[in-house]
Amino acid sequence: MLEEEGWQPRKAVLGLFVFALWLGTAVVGFLEINTVLTMATRVYTQFWGDYGFYGSDYYAGVALRQFLVLPLALLWIAAVIGCGEYHYRRFGQPRSWRLFGWVIAVELSILVLALFI
Amino acid sequence: MKRLIAALESYFEDGAKIMLFMFLSLAAVIFIVRGAMAIPHRYPLDYGEAPLVDQAMHLAAGQNIYRPDLTSPPYTISNYPPLFALLLAPLVKTFGPAFQAGRVISLLSTLSSAVFIGQIIYTLIKDRVAAIITSMLFLAIPYVVGWSPLLRVDMLALAFSTAGMYVVVRWTSTRLGLVIGGLLLVAAIYTRQSFALAAPLGTFVWLWMQNKRRAIGFAAWVGGVSLALFFILNTLTRGGFYFNIITANINEYDLERLEWWLSRLLDAAPIMLVLGGAFLFLGFSQMRSPVPGRRTGWSLLSSYLIGASLSALTIGKIGSNENYLLEFSAALSLTAGAVIGWSRERRWQRAVLLVLLALQTGQFMQTTLVDEVEGAKWRLKPMKQLSDLEWIVETADGPVLGDEFMGMITLQDRPLYIQPFEVTQLANAGLWDQRPLLESIRNQDFPVILIHHFMEWPVYKERWTQEMLSAIMQNYAPTDFIAETIVYQPTEVGMGGITILEVCPGAPWRLPTSGTLGMWWITYQLAFMGEGYENRVPVYAVANGLLMRRPDWNNAVAIHHDDPVRQGEKVWSFYGGMADSMDEQSFVVSDFPPGSVGVPVNAGQLLGYQGMWSGEQGAPIWVHLHFAVVAALEDGSFPDEIVSLVAEGEPDKTEPQFALDPSPYLGTIRSQIMGIPTWLPLRCLEDIP
Numbered sequence: 001m002l003e004e005e006g007w008q009p010r011k012a013v014l015g016l017f018v019f020a021l022w023l024g025t026a027v028v029g030f031l032e033i034n035t036v037l038t039m040a041t042r043v044y045t046q047f048w049g050d051y052g053f054y055g056s057d058y059y060a061g062v063a064l065r066q067f068l069v070l071p072l073a074l075l076w077i078a079a080v081i082g083c084g085e086y087h088y089r090r091f092g093q094p095r096s097w098r099l100f101g102w103v104i105a106v107e108l109s110i111l112v113l114a115l116f117i
Numbered sequence: 118m119k120r121l122i123a124a125l126e127s128y129f130e131d132g133a134k135i136m137l138f139m140f141l142s143l144a145a146v147i148f149i150v151r152g153a154m155a156i157p158h159r160y161p162l163d164y165g166e167a168p169l170v171d172q173a174m175h176l177a178a179g180q181n182i183y184r185p186d187l188t189s190p191p192y193t194i195s196n197y198p199p200l201f202a203l204l205l206a207p208l209v210k211t212f213g214p215a216f217q218a219g220r221v222i223s224l225l226s227t228l229s230s231a232v233f234i235g236q237i238i239y240t241l242i243k244d245r246v247a248a249i250i251t252s253m254l255f256l257a258i259p260y261v262v263g264w265s266p267l268l269r270v271d272m273l274a275l276a277f278s279t280a281g282m283y284v285v286v287r288w289t290s291t292r293l294g295l296v297i298g299g300l301l302l303v304a305a306i307y308t309r310q311s312f313a314l315a316a317p318l319g320t321f322v323w324l325w326m327q328n329k330r331r332a333i334g335f336a337a338w339v340g341g342v343s344l345a346l347f348f349i350l351n352t353l354t355r356g357g358f359y360f361n362i363i364t365a366n367i368n369e370y371d372l373e374r375l376e377w378w379l380s381r382l383l384d385a386a387p388i389m390l391v392l393g394g395a396f397l398f399l400g401f402s403q404m405r406s407p408v409p410g411r412r413t414g415w416s417l418l419s420s421y422l423i424g425a426s427l428s429a430l431t432i433g434k435i436g437s438n439e440n441y442l443l444e445f446s447a448a449l450s451l452t453a454g455a456v457i458g459w460s461r462e463r464r465w466q467r468a469v470l471l472v473l474l475a476l477q478t479g480q481f482m483q484t485t486l487v488d489e490v491e492g493a494k495w496r497l498k499p500m501k502q503l504s505d506l507e508w509i510v511e512t513a514d515g516p517v518l519g520d521e522f523m524g525m526i527t528l529q530d531r532p533l534y535i536q537p538f539e540v541t542q543l544a545n546a547g548l549w550d551q552r553p554l555l556e557s558i559r560n561q562d563f564p565v566i567l568i569h570h571f572m573e574w575p576v577y578k579e580r581w582t583q584e585m586l587s588a589i590m591q592n593y594a595p596t597d598f599i600a601e602t603i604v605y606q607p608t609e610v611g612m613g614g615i616t617i618l619e620v621c622p623g624a625p626w627r628l629p630t631s632g633t634l635g636m637w638w639i640t641y642q643l644a645f646m647g648e649g650y651e652n653r654v655p656v657y658a659v660a661n662g663l664l665m666r667r668p669d670w671n672n673a674v675a676i677h678h679d680d681p682v683r684q685g686e687k688v689w690s691f692y693g694g695m696a697d698s699m700d701e702q703s704f705v706v707s708d709f710p711p712g713s714v715g716v717p718v719n720a721g722q723l724l725g726y727q728g729m730w731s732g733e734q735g736a737p738i739w740v741h742l743h744f745a746v747v748a749a750l751e752d753g754s755f756p757d758e759i760v761s762l763v764a765e766g767e768p769d770k771t772e773p774q775f776a777l778d779p780s781p782y783l784g785t786i787r788s789q790i791m792g793i794p795t796w797l798p799l800r801c802l803e804d805i806p
Contacts, residue, residue, distance in 0.1 A: 042486075043147070043486065046486040046487070046490050046491060046494075047150060047151075047154070047490055047494060048494070050498075097128070098128065098131070101128040101131055101132055102131065102132070102135055104132065105131070105132030105133075105135040105136055106135060106139065108132070108136065109135065109136040109139045109140065109475070110139075112136070112475070112476070112479065113139070113140065113143070113479060115479065116479035116480060116482055116483040117479075117482060117483065117486065
């Protein structure tokens with residue numbers, strides 16, 4: 001009956017899978033904002049930071065972190081909405097899967113990078 | 118399943134590519150920032166910068182830089198052929214003796230080298246991705262990041278060398294290509310003589326695999342031009358060229374140094390090393406490959422890698438640094454690029470290789486940040502101290518001797534009087550008579566002598582002969598400590614010699630040890646810095662008393678005395694830091710094992726030797742004794758608080774209720790600055806006018 005109304009179980013499962021994948025990458029991406037901030041602070045500290053808390057370097061490090069939150073958050077929102085729309089329009093197409101592949105690669109890279117920096 | 122794997126192939130390759138390029142891009146940013154930090158810096162960043170500026174100054178003035186003997190000052194050596202100094206000379210003449218122009222040459226040369234090695238891979242394999250990876254990998258290598266913004270010859274030599282290889286590979290069949298390629302290799306050799314091995318060998322083997330006659334002609338061209346130039350320069354300088362670039366470069370070889378560098382290399386580049394090795398041995402299969410360029414490509418890169426490895430082995434020489442690994446770094450990048458290129462048809466294999474190289478790049482970045490960037494930061498930071506040091510040199514009336522910061526001398530447009538490391542090696546080899554210099558030191562001909570001290574290793578002992586150091590210690594006094602450099606001035610200026618001081622006049626206690634390199638005042642505690650290696654500089658009891666060494670004290674003892682300053686009170690003298698840098702080997706004499714209690718000792722009795730234990734494992738500082746005077750508790754015991762604080766090496770937190778000002782006990786000068794470690798010359802209070 002449902003199939004007569006255009007309901008295709010395979011397509012629905014696939015749609016659910018795509019949605020879960022998109023949601024998963026969005027959540028991981030959100031969590032990785034913190035990872036990127038930590039890495040940025042570490043790199044800053046290594047280049048310019050001095051030992052000891054509460055010096056000017058400490059505040060500069062904190063300021064850098066706070067300054068980066070906004071652009072990273074905007075980037076994340078743009079990526080989540082943009083990717084969502086892209087997947088919706090190209091549902092089931094190879095280009096959609098390719099974009100998933102790229103996003104997962106970037107997110108995985110950030111996690112691996114955090115092991116070194 | 119096979120279909121699924123085949124379908125996923127391209128996704129994985131794309132993902133691996135993204136990962137690698139993300140890592141490489143970040144590494145490139147680190148490279149750029151590190152360069153941007155270093156290049157504008159006014160002061161020398163490395164021992165080797167000033168001699169090159171000095172040579173450029175001489176060349177700009179039309180003077181010979183290859184003197185055949187060193188019987189009279191200046192006692193300087195031009196270690197390298199003249200091309201870099203020749204390029205630098207017009208810049209020095211135009212912009213003055215600053216370091217920035219030479220650093221820009223070095224950085225541009227690094228970028229050129231990266232482009233050329235990428236072009237070599239593209240010419241051999243026709244794989245643009247592999248070529249870009251090769252270039253970017255090279256720029257990610259910590260030694261390249263660290264060395265590229267220094268005013269040194271190495272990067273220019275590498276740029277000439279890789280350019281020569283590229284021209285030969287790209288235009289193999291044209292006579293002009295071989296002529297120009299050969300001239301570029303000669304230019305590399307005449308920038309740094311060690312470049313006479315790897316690239317000429319690689320290009321020769323490459324040509325040999327294609328046309329033996331052409332290879333022999335090429336070798337004759339490169340060898341002929343090089344030898345002709347050598348004879349011309351050697352004749353013009355009456356043998357000075359040979360003496361400077363050959364004789365003066367044969368330094369003592371130390372296998373331990375080689376091992377140390379190899380272990381560092383293994384830590385930093387394990388995947389690249391494995392890839393290089395695999396390329397060398399498994400690449401034999403390419404000798405029969407039907408794919409165009411593989412056979413010859415392998416022959417070029419493998420022979421270049423072998424040549425670069427042999428050059429890198431000379432890193433065991435005293436005075437060597439990471440610049441000895443630059444050509445090897447280029448070779449490893451080339452072999453990695455070739456392996457990537459050759460795996461183009463096997464996408465899974467390529468994806469795995471890309472991920473491995475991404476991990477390698479991560480390791481490179483970590484090493485760069487921890488070693489190169491951290492090191493540069495501390496070099497760049499103390500601008501106020503550096504300008505103070507420059508002022509001391511600027512106002513010195515007469516020739517100044519220096520080592521790490523001899524660039525302060527060339528910055529004043531003054532010629533160098535000595536390159537201490539080079540002449541020390543010659544003196545050790547019996548090739549230079551240092552007596553005239555020693556006489557000048559004894560005559561106090563130099564208003565200022567600057568001796569730099571790296572915290573973790575007494576490098577100054579490789580830079581100055583023991584005779585020079587003795588003459589300096591006997592006739593000069595340390596008057597200041599700036600930017601990790603001790604400033605020595607003639608004793609009448611430095612208010613009295615202090616080297617053989619055992620007791621200050623009128624002081625109730627003798628001194629516990631020598632402080633030839635001064636002392637650090639750490640709010641009522643003193644670190645006496647002796648001259649020498651660990652376990653050599655003796656430590657003595659300051660007065661009669663009863664010695665105690667707690668069971669957990671590896672590096673320390675304390676002695677209980679009647680207080681000579683606060684009559685009727687009891688006091689402890691504390692001696693710490695008498696262990697190696699890991700606090701594993703104790704330098705306390707065996708008469709006082711851990712657990713000793715109430716052992717009578719006399720003033721001047723040997724307790725142990727100065728060590729490098731800083732209170733933190735793996736963070737050694739110069740050989741020193743950590744000394745404190747501690748008020749005994751009511752029951753006469755040693756206060757627990759100070760036990761833990763002193764023994765753990767955090768004396769700056771020690772409150773004065775336990776640690777007493779040691780000045781009245783020892784008669785030494787004191788600092789008015791509390792809470793911040795301050796260097797002072799070891800000097801008696803009564804020496805202050």
